[in-house]
Amino acid sequence: xxxxxFSIALTTALLLGSPGPAPLALAAVGASSGVRRGVxxxxxxxxxxxxxxxxxxxxxxxxxxxxxxLSAVCQGVAIAYLFYVAYKIATNRSGLSDVSGGEVGFRxxxxxxxxxxxxxxxxxxxxxxxxVPDASPVMGAVLAALTCFAIAILVDSLWLVFGGxxxxxxxxxxxxxxxxxxxxxxxxxxxxxxxTTHILS
Numbered sequence: 001x002x003x004x005x006f007s008i009a010l011t012t013a014l015l016l017g018s019p020g021p022a023p024l025a026l027a028a029v030g031a032s033s034g035v036r037r038g039v040x041x042x043x044x045x046x047x048x049x050x051x052x053x054x055x056x057x058x059x060x061x062x063x064x065x066x067x068x069x070l071s072a073v074c075q076g077v078a079i080a081y082l083f084y085v086a087y088k089i090a091t092n093r094s095g096l097s098d099v100s101g102g103e104v105g106f107r108x109x110x111x112x113x114x115x116x117x118x119x120x121x122x123x124x125x126x127x128x129x130x131x132v133p134d135a136s137p138v139m140g141a142v143l144a145a146l147t148c149f150a151i152a153i154l155v156d157s158l159w160l161v162f163g164g165x166x167x168x169x170x171x172x173x174x175x176x177x178x179x180x181x182x183x184x185x186x187x188x189x190x191x192x193x194x195x196t197t198h199i200l201s
Contacts (some may be wrong), residue, residue, distance in 0.1 A: 005147050012148045015122040021082050021190055022112060022119075024055060026156055028089050028183035029104055030163020032176070038160050044109025049119055049152050056123035059140045067131075071117045078115040082191050083133030085112065090184035123148065 017023065022045060029038040079137075088104045113119050125140070126148055163183075170176045 003112065005143060008147045009151045011123060011126050012151040013124065013155055016022045016078070016119075017079040017158075020118075021079075021194065023156070023159040024068045024158040024183070024190060025082065025085050025089075025104075025112070026188050027163035027166075028086075028180075028187055031166040031170075031183055032089050032092055032163070034167045035160055035164035038164065040106040041104050041109040042108040042156055042160050044107075044111075045113050045156060046149075046153060046201050047106075048110045048113025048116070049123075049156075051114055052119040053117070053145050053148055055120055056127050057145050073115050074115050078112065078117070079191055079195055081108070081112055081115060083188065084108075084186045085190070086187040089180055089187070092180055158190050 026038070026042060026045065029041045032038075085104050086106055088108070127144055166179065170179060
């Protein structure tokens with residue numbers, strides 16, 4: 001059982017923790033606003049992922065991906081929404097000591113993963129290629145889902161913390177503005193490349 005759960009954890013870390021738009025957006029929010037003010041965005045991303053995990057465990061995710069046109073529409077909306085997130089990061093006017101500003105928050109993170117077909121596909125792959133010995137199908141699915149979600153919390157938090165570490169080195173508003181524009185440029189460039197290859201991760 002422990003070997004199976006370790007395999008699920010490793011697969012999750014590789015699929016969800018590798019550099020992609022969502023991890024890069026987390027790093028960008030952490031760098032732009034700091035870890036504490038990036039927690040709502042992280043929470044939204046994780047809740048959206050939880051929906052994808054539940055959909056994969058119950059078979060609803062496979063139903064979504066079985067309709068290529070619907071999946072393509074969702075993917076297009078997710079990419080467009082990520083461009084909006086990049087715009088919000090670039091145009092955030094909050095300062096280094098502001099309590100709040102124009103940061104992306106819970107809603108943006110939740111919608112991002114809720115509309116992301118790749119999140120559903122990754123979760124389906126995790127559940128399809130793993131089984132938990134000595135457990136009933138329901139208990140096996142629950143254990144796999146809990147393991148997947150726990151690893152997602154870890155890797156997504158690490159991306160946010162990575163951005164937060166960069167944020168700590170920012171001393172002036174000008175440096176903060178440059179950092180925000182840099183991350184917005186990185187995210188936009190990645191999205192342009194993804195749009196041409198039709199892959200959203």
